Amino acid sequence: MDTQQIIGKKIKDARQRIGISQEELGSRVGFSAMGISHFECGARKVGIEDLEKIARALDVGINYFLDSTISPTSNTGRTGNISYFRSSFDNFDENKRKEIFSATSKFEEFVKNLHESKTKND
């Protein structure tokens, strides 16, 4: 599962927990049921702004989704997820969240490049 799929699953879990349809969630955040379905299966990337809207509509904090990428730490050697060890992530303003998102993306990129350079050298 890549990060997008994990976030998608998180959206689905949270939506089902409060018992609303994809259509209902879509109408709350300005997407079609199909759009929500694409988010949930990870086929469509959710931007941070949309994720914030979805979080509000599902009555969860944004870190519910971001945290979903915290714990999966692959020790099976399959395409690795990323795990972040963080201090408290509550009460962060938008800028801080963006900063964190951007830093973690950069780290992912760094590891990807490292992996590519190692694969080339092999």
Add this chain to the structure above:
Amino acid sequence: MIRSRLAREKATNILSMYQINEAPIDVEFIAKQLSFEVHLFSFPDEISAAIKTIGSLKVIGVNDKHPKARQRFSVAHELGHYLSGHEEFDEDKRVFVDPSKKFLNPQFRQEEEADEFAAELLMPESLLTQDVLTNHLDLPELVKKYEVSEQAMTIQLVNLKLPFNQKKKQS
């Protein structure tokens, strides 16, 4: 509680596997033995460390601006996540609980477990007990010897129910 104990046992096993019985514990060596690369990385203050694995490549990024003692703890903490197999928790096996009830949140439990592992790895009970009860080291001396933060050492002493030695009198 049982999970915490398992996390601690895991740390003890790692130390005995690599025959490490002296403080400060070389956490980078342990990471290396477990095939991790440790890299300093420019993270915002809120991120202490991150793990990313791709295929056989396993990388721990550590906040380059944090003090050394904290960096050491962060690496140990990430190893704790890795060795506790926390990867599956968020997927199908996850039982949902209200995230605001922090102590029931699996995420929080995982963090706690990783912390327990890190504490035992960097401040093993057997070594610490000896330093406190036999060698009578006080808190600053322990902090220096184990290369951990005062906060981490204090928590470990409390958890192990070890006394805080008073500062030695100047002789």
